[in-house]
Amino acid sequence: MTDRGTAPRKGPIRRVATWFAKYWVQALGLLLGAVAWEIVGRAGVSPALPPISAVIDAGRELWSSQRFVDAVRTTAESILIGLPPSLLFGVILGLLMGLFRPVEWFFRPYVNASLSLPLVAIIPIILLIFGLSQTTIVVVIILYVLPVVMVNTFAGVRSTDRDLLDMARSFSARRGLTIRRIVLPSSRALTLAGMRIGVGRAITGAIVAEQVIGVLGLGGLVQRLGGAFAVEALYAVILFIGAVGVASLALINRVEQRYQIKEIRV
Amino acid sequence: MIEVKGVSKIFTRDGKSFEALRDVSFDVDTGRFISLIGPSGCGKTTLLKMMAGLVKPTEGVIAIEGKEVTGSGQDRALVFQNFVLLPWADVLTNAAFGLEARGVPKKEREEIARAHLDRVGLGGFEKNYPHELSGGMQQRVGIARALAVDPDTLLMDEPFGSLDAITRHVMQHDLLRLWQETATKTTVFVTHSMEEAVLLSDQVVVMDTRPGRVSQVVDVPFPRPRDQDLSDSADYLEFTAELSHKLEQMQRMDMARSVDDRFDRDD
Numbered sequence: 311m312t313d314r315g316t317a318p319r320k321g322p323i324r325r326v327a328t329w330f331a332k333y334w335v336q337a338l339g340l341l342l343g344a345v346a347w348e349i350v351g352r353a354g355v356s357p358a359l360p361p362i363s364a365v366i367d368a369g370r371e372l373w374s375s376q377r378f379v380d381a382v383r384t385t386a387e388s389i390l391i392g393l394p395p396s397l398l399f400g401v402i403l404g405l406l407m408g409l410f411r412p413v414e415w416f417f418r419p420y421v422n423a424s425l426s427l428p429l430v431a432i433i434p435i436i437l438l439i440f441g442l443s444q445t446t447i448v449v450v451i452i453l454y455v456l457p458v459v460m461v462n463t464f465a466g467v468r469s470t471d472r473d474l475l476d477m478a479r480s481f482s483a484r485r486g487l488t489i490r491r492i493v494l495p496s497s498r499a500l501t502l503a504g505m506r507i508g509v510g511r512a513i514t515g516a517i518v519a520e521q522v523i524g525v526l527g528l529g530g531l532v533q534r535l536g537g538a539f540a541v542e543a544l545y546a547v548i549l550f551i552g553a554v555g556v557a558s559l560a561l562i563n564r565v566e567q568r569y570q571i572k573e574i575r576v
Numbered sequence: 577m578i579e580v581k582g583v584s585k586i587f588t589r590d591g592k593s594f595e596a597l598r599d600v601s602f603d604v605d606t607g608r609f610i611s612l613i614g615p616s617g618c619g620k621t622t623l624l625k626m627m628a629g630l631v632k633p634t635e636g637v638i639a640i641e642g643k644e645v646t647g648s649g650q651d652r653a654l655v656f657q658n659f660v661l662l663p664w665a666d667v668l669t670n671a672a673f674g675l676e677a678r679g680v681p682k683k684e685r686e687e688i689a690r691a692h693l694d695r696v697g698l699g700g701f702e703k704n705y706p707h708e709l710s711g712g713m714q715q716r717v718g719i720a721r722a723l724a725v726d727p728d729t730l731l732m733d734e735p736f737g738s739l740d741a742i743t744r745h746v747m748q749h750d751l752l753r754l755w756q757e758t759a760t761k762t763t764v765f766v767t768h769s770m771e772e773a774v775l776l777s778d779q780v781v782v783m784d785t786r787p788g789r790v791s792q793v794v795d796v797p798f799p800r801p802r803d804q805d806l807s808d809s810a811d812y813l814e815f816t817a818e819l820s821h822k823l824e825q826m827q828r829m830d831m832a833r834s835v836d837d838r839f840d841r842d843d
Contacts, residue, residue: 473660480628480654481725482647483677491673495664 360542369546378531378547385516385527388444392451393512397505400459404504407460408467408497409489417460424457429515433522447519447526454515455508462504466497506562513555578604578627578729578762583636585622585788596622598787599636604779606641606728609755609763611773611780615827619788620766621733627764628654628731640729650678653722657734659714661706661721667693668702670717674725685724692720695754712743719751723758730763736772748772749804756801770820774798775807782823785830794819 344362351361372378407414407421433450440446470493478488520529528547535544585597597619604610612620625631626638629648638645640652653674661670668686671693675685693699696716706714715735722730735751736744752775755763767773773780777796784791797815798806806812 473656473658474662476630477654477656477660478673478677480630480648480652481674481677482650483673487677491662491665491676495662 358541360545364542365545365549368540368542369549372543372546373550381526381528381531382550384444385520385529388447388451388516388520388527389512391444392448392516393455393509396452396455396512397459397508400456400504400508401463401501403456404460404463404501405467405494405497407464409493414464421457421461421464424453425461429453430518430522433519436519437523442523442525444526446523447516450519451512451515454511458511459501459504459508462507463497463501466500466504467493469500470496502566506559506566509558509562510555513551513558517551577606577641578764579637579639580604580623580627581637581639583623583626583633583638585619585626585631586634595787597633598789600783600788600790601636602781602790602793604762604764606762608778609765609776611765611767611777612783613767613770613773613780613823614783614788614791615785615823615830616768617788617830618783618785620783622788624654624731624733624764624766627729628652630654650725651727652729652731653725653727655715655718655722655730655732655735657737659706659711659718661714661717663706666703666705667698667709667717670706671720671724674721678725689720689724692724693717695723696720697750710743711739712747715739715747719754723754728762730761732763732765734766734768737768744772748775749807752776752802770823771807771816774812774816774819775802780819782819782826784826786833791826792822 347362349361351359351364403413403417407417429450432453433446436446436449436453440449474492474496475488478492483491516527517529517532520527521533522529524530524533528551532544532547535547580600580602583597583600584595587594587596600619600623612623614620622631626633627640627645629645629652640649662673665673668689672680672685672689675688680688690699690702693702693716696719698713698716698720701709701713706717709717718735722732736747739747755761755776765773765776770780774796780794780796781790782792782794783789798812
């Protein structure tokens with residue numbers, strides 16, 4: 311036996327090690343960011359740059375206040391109303407665009423325009439139509455999310471392997487079967503990517519719209535705090551929004567990974 | 577019988593046209609195994625795809641059992657060079673795809689697919705995914721998928737072209753055995769290996785390039801059933817060497833012509 315009993319059992323150990331390393335490095339990055347922030351803040355570079363400790367102090371008060379909780383609830387509500395239909399119809403319309411040329415030709419200009427237009431510019435128009443209400447915000451969320459999901463799903467459908475389509479054709483497969491067995495599974499990755507971007511854009515859209523309106527939700531709160539030069543509290547809100555964004559993306563990644571592993575059976 | 581009558585194909589792209597096939601004619605008797613062989617660019621795969629109904633001839637007609645080919649049909653099945661399996665579906669689903677396309681109910685198609693997977697030596701791999709299999713095994717799934725629909729005509733497009741030499745050898749002999757057991761399917765096999773063509777075929781259609789055309793139709797004299805003994809025999813080696821030599825000359829001529837073309841283009 312030449313085995314010296316030191317056979318490297320790399321598998322699980324290394325996996326745990328990477329897991330630790332990943333969170334360690336992430337934590338280190340965040341910590342260094344916070345330290346830098348604190349130093350710059352204490353140096354008194356600008357009154358608009360308070361140290362993070364002051365922000366957290368202000369945040370502790372703010373995060374438990376009624377107006378903050380109300381603002382979060384309003385924003386969350388708008389997103390929960392606006393996001394799911396945007397994702398659903400974005401995927402459906404994207405699929406139709408990918409499958410039927412005329413549908414593509416029909417929507418193409420709108421999708422491209424809405425992806426390149428600064429949507430902030432048309433929020434006042436939507437505001438004029440729907441008034442100072444949650445409807446305005448929901449409409450803006452839809453405008454932010456729908457085109458991204460559509461264009462990604464469309465790209466997913468169009469990137470279907472030509473050989474696979476030829477194979478289906480050689481067996482005289484009907485269109486329904488080809489879509490179910492080939493087009494949908496091969497577009498899945500890009501569709502999910504589009505949905506992930508969509509969730510991020512829903513948060514952005516909601517807050518931008520609220521800021522323009524100026525009274526509703528977290529965006530409204532940001533606007534009011536900014537107007538009152540309550541810089542520490544303003545940063546506290548921004549920290550919160552950032553944390554929610556990071557958390558929701560992590561959640562989606564989880565779901566996406568689980569989805570990817572689950573293969574399709576007959 | 578497969579009849580290829582005066583088939584030409586001109587591809588046009590960006591205003592430039594390319595003559596892939598010119599006036600190709602030959603017949604394949606029912607139940608025979610023929611190979612299409614020739615230098616790359618001779619249009620052998622195009623011709624096969626025409627038989628499959630995936631490509632339309634510019635001129636001429638291909639008819640199978642007297643019926644003109646106008647599209648894909650349930651009487652034919654195609655085996656692809658790069659396997660073309662569904663990566664997200666398990667082996668059983670893949671092998672059953674052709675049957676599913678024909679609307680065979682799930683239980684029945686799985687039963688048939690399973691039997692054909694057994695025949696190609698993949699029993700026990702039904703629940704594996706293509707990426708878990710070697711190239712040779714993936715092509716076995718491709719062959720099972722084609723045989724499962726019980727086609728009258730089997731069309732194979734360089735099925736072993738992307739496999740390593742040893743796997744290729746094993747696959748050739750397994751196909752030979754499999755085909756001789758079935759022995760009723762008219763088979764058209766595209767290859768660029770003369771050894772492979774002679775071992776497997778009753779007839780070898782040698783094609784040439786620029787434009788793609790039939791250069792020679794050679795009957796393979798070796799009786800069936802064939803096996804390993806044939807591929808070791810002196811007769812086989814001599815026969816193959818002679819044809820290979822001819823093919824090699826064609827390839828050299830083609831290279832010379834393409835050099836000429838390059839000079840001609842300076843006008």
